[in-house]
Amino acid sequence: MEIISDNNNTVIKNIDDFDLGQTLECGQCFRYDKIGDKEYILAAKGKLLHARQEGVDLILFGVEGKTQANDWIDYFDLRRDYGKIKRYLLNRDEELREAIRTKHGVRILNQEFHEVLLSFIISQNKQIPHIRQIVRAISDKFGTFIGEINGIKYHSFPSVNQLVSAKEEDFRNCKTGFRAPYLCDAVSRLHQEQLDVESFKGLKEEEARQKLMEIKGVGEKIANCVLLFGLGYRSAFPIDVWIKRIMGEVYFGREASPAEIQKLAEERFGEYGGYAQQYIFYYGRDNKIGKKTR
CATH class of the missing domain: 1.10.1670.10 (Helix-hairpin-Helix base-excision DNA repair enzymes (C-terminal))
Incomplete structure (x- = not known):
């Protein structure tokens, strides 16, 4: 794997075992738009990325230098x-x-824990297109504006602090339905108990699973998704x-x-x-x- 920067873009060359579309569309994340053949807009970790895959190379538009590129290399788990x-x-x-x-070409993304937790609470009894709509609505309402591409404005997935004042009605207005109280409980626990990745460090898988299942609306299936994709x-x-x-x-x-x-x-x-x-x-x-x- 080689990183080459040119004209405000960065190319990650010769990536093995990676397909951008398969990785984004396999059901593990919900903040992406497909805009062309193997070309996507992605919002993650408070940043906006426009990327296209050409063979074994990944082009990151608007990404300058190895420092910024490394953030996305880590996100896509490209070093594993x-x-x-x-x-x-x-x-x-x-x-x-x-x-x-x-x-x-499927790789498991290194996503933010709280986004994974809340997104998979939303996912209950929902198809992926509808999950994506709800996650976008919550991001647009509570998140931070991070850029505009092709006339579409993008917001980050909101932080816990941005969500802590949200009421059930606010979540219901984003079409979350019966999941609204679950989201409120999760946000409250994330904030008051300071639940984050560090709070799970050193826990065995079953211990971490039980800790997640203390949150309203989190059963074994959702807990396992959060363990895999967020922890x-x-x-x-x-x-x-x-x-x-x-x-x-x-x-x-x-x-x-x-x-x-x-x-x-x-x-x-x-x-x-x-x-x-x-x-x-x-x-x-x-x-x-x-x-x-x-």
């Missing part, structure tokens, strides 16, 4: 050896081969409706319980369970594996 992860998983489970081949627990294996159907069809030949699926994931995927989950989820969803037909 995904080839090693794929080899490990394929040695343990041949069933993953087609999913990994097809969704080869760096890469063995976490979220089980939603899609994963339950896919795992049941591919691995059990029948409907399987979450406990059975969790046990299989721990035994088969181990410390890389989260990566396996992403390959399985994205591949299975796009190919409608396990989808019920009338």
Whole structure:
């Protein structure tokens, strides 16, 4: 991987195992707009990015120098050896081969903890386009203006301090529905208990999961999403409706319980369970594996 800056843009060259579109559209984040073939606008960590992928190169428009580029290299997890992860998983489970081949460019983003927590509380019983609309509405209402591209104004996902005065009605006006009190409780706990990444340091995965599940509206599935996408627990294996159907069809030949699926994931995927989950989820969803037909 090489970083080259020129004319206020930066190119990250020769990136292995990365596809910008697959990484953004696999269901782990919600603040992006696709504006062209492998070209996106992305709001993350209080910044706005216009990026396009050309082969194994990633162009970051308006990003100057290695310092700024490194922020996005970290965000996209580009320094991690995904080839090693794929080899490990394929040695343990041949069933993953087609999913990994097809969704080869998925990487797990290093997102902000509070944004992941609140976004996945919103995600309950929602399709991705609607989640994105709600997250954008909350950002536009409470966040900080970070730029305008193609006539569209973008705001950062609001900080805890920006959200602490929000009432249930404010969240309901952003179309959150029954999730509004859950969001208020989460923001209150984040603020009063000073919940942040540091407060989870040193906790075992189960301890961290139980701590998250003390928040209203956070069950095991959402907690596992937050562990994986917001806290760096890469063995976490979220089980939603899609994963339950896919795992049941591919691995059990029948409907399987979450406990059975969790046990299989721990035994088969181990410390890389989260990566396996992403390959399985994205591949299975796009190919409608396990989808019920009338």
